[in-house]
Amino acid sequence: METIVEARRLTKSYGSFTAVDNVSFAIEPNKIYGLLGRNGAGKTTIMHLITAQLFPSSGELHVFGEEPYENNRVLRKTCFIKESQKYPDSFRVKDVLDTAAMLFPNWDDDFAKRLTADFNLPLKRRVKKLSRGMLSSVGIIIGLASRAELTIFDEPYLGLDAVARSIFYERLMEDYTEFPRTVILSTHLIDEVSKLLEHVIVINKGRILLDDEADSLRGRAYTVSGPAAKIDSYAAGKKVIHQESLGGSRSITIYERLGASDQKQAEALGLQFTPVTIQQLIVYLTNQSTERKENLS
Ligand SMILES: Nc1ncnc2c1ncn2[C@@H]1O[C@H](COP(=O)(O)OP(=O)(O)OP(=O)(O)O)[C@@H](O)[C@H]1O
Numbered sequence: 566m567e568t569i570v571e572a573r574r575l576t577k578s579y580g581s582f583t584a585v586d587n588v589s590f591a592i593e594p595n596k597i598y599g600l601l602g603r604n605g606a607g608k609t610t611i612m613h614l615i616t617a618q619l620f621p622s623s624g625e626l627h628v629f630g631e632e633p634y635e636n637n638r639v640l641r642k643t644c645f646i647k648e649s650q651k652y653p654d655s656f657r658v659k660d661v662l663d664t665a666a667m668l669f670p671n672w673d674d675d676f677a678k679r680l681t682a683d684f685n686l687p688l689k690r691r692v693k694k695l696s697r698g699m700l701s702s703v704g705i706i707i708g709l710a711s712r713a714e715l716t717i718f719d720e721p722y723l724g725l726d727a728v729a730r731s732i733f734y735e736r737l738m739e740d741y742t743e744f745p746r747t748v749i750l751s752t753h754l755i756d757e758v759s760k761l762l763e764h765v766i767v768i769n770k771g772r773i774l775l776d777d778e779a780d781s782l783r784g785r786a787y788t789v790s791g792p793a794a795k796i797d798s799y800a801a802g803k804k805v806i807h808q809e810s811l812g813g814s815r816s817i818t819i820y821e822r823l824g825a826s827d828q829k830q831a832e833a834l835g836l837q838f839t840p841v842t843i844q845q846l847i848v849y850l851t852n853q854s855t856e857r858k859e860n861l862s
Contacts, residue, residue: 567630567705569594569616569715569747575624577610578662584610586771587624592715595745597737597761599779601752602768603851608751610648611625611768615749616645626717637838641670644713646704648720652692659688661703662710677710683732688707690708697724705733709740717749728753729827734761755844765843767853786824786846791836799834807849 570592577585585607593597600608609796612617614626617633617640619815626633633639652661658681666672681688684702686695692703701722708716722730738761739750752758765782767775775782779848786806800817807818821827831838841849 567594567628569629571625571627572611572614573625575611575614575626576615576622577619578622582665583622584770584771585614585621586688588768588771588773590766590776592736592749593745593764594714594747596763597736597741597748597750599752599755599758599765600768601755601765601847602774607771608768609719612645612717614649614748615647616640616643618645621741622789623722633741636723641668642714642716644669644708644711644715645717646708646719646721650700650701650704654691654693656692657689658686658692658695659662659701661692662688663705667709669713671714671744673710673712673852678704680709680736684729685734690860698722698726701725702729704792709733709736712740712744712746715749717751718787720751720753722754730757734758737761742758745759755847759843762822762843765847767847767851772852782843782846783840784822786818786820786841786849787829787839788808788816788818788839789836790814790839791834795834799831799836805851806853807845812838818845820850 567593573589575588576583576602600611602608610619614621616626617632617636620634629642631639631807662677666674684706684725686699686702692700695703701724707717708721712851722733737748750758750762759779762779765777765779767776789796791814793810793813796815796817804820805817806820809816823838
């Protein structure tokens with residue numbers, strides 16, 4: 566099957582500021598991607614490039630094998646749900662859903678109705694009278710019921726409570742299992758979504774910091790803790806990406822897979838291991854690259 570998005574040396578500058586800097590990546594079909602990174606990293610800019618709302622300054626971008634600009638073949642297969650989507654003032658929830666039904670060829674009206682009930686959305690209420698969280702659920706319903714081959718959610722849940730967010734994750738997983746498609750999810754709630762993600766792309770200051778399968782990232786680093794002197798001797802020659810000390814104890818996170826000989830060495834020293842979540846890994850790596858750049862400048 567064809568690659569859904571292919572970016573080669575993609576760059577987007579705003580005046581003298583480069584928001585997306587020479588990035589290359591591929592989005593494969595029928596996978597859920599996490600597009601992650603700190604505020605201002607360049608995630609939304611990348612999503613706007615993919616959905617033809619921005620032109621690249623340089624580099625190549627193909628979506629469904631074609632350039633996306635003013636290309637209806639590409640755009641009708643794509644659904645982009647953004648944080649603060651605006652709807653016409655006169656529209657009721659029903660009008661918004663009816664309009665979406667006309668735009669997306671794979672739209673499932675029954676599914677949209679079930680989701681509307683799940684999120685307790687009043688179909689007849691004017692959109693401008695909805696609460697912040699309700700407005701977010703309108704976007705989520707459109708993103709799910711569109712069943713677009715490429716569905717992109719950019720921080721879709723401003724104001725959405727924890728129950729509604731978990732409904733979103735459950736419905737996404739159920740529907741994706743039955744109707745596989747490509748989903749890009751950009752969020753800061755990494756722990757919450759990490760079970761859904763199959764592939765993770767981390768952007769940092771406009772560049773790609775990580776681009777890997779989620780399963781592979783799960784074992785990529787580990788934390789080891791114990792008395793400071795023993796930890797220091799264990800850390801020698803290893804790539805430490807984070808450390809914390811409290812009294813005479815120290816805990817360090819090592820950016821390596823835990824090999825059998827490391828495990829033996831740590832056990833001989835009486836040290837304790839804990840796994841590192843994807844969220845922790847990203848926090849440590851993005852902090853580290855910020856610190857490194859600040860030290861160099
Ligand atoms: N139209 C614009 N003109 C100038 N700079 C811009 C413009 N749009 C975005 N930027 C800058 O580009 C950088 C990347 O912004 P972008 O919105 O892509 O980040 P993001 O990763 O989506 O951040 P967040 O997680 O906060 O939404 C930021 O420094 C932002 O200020």
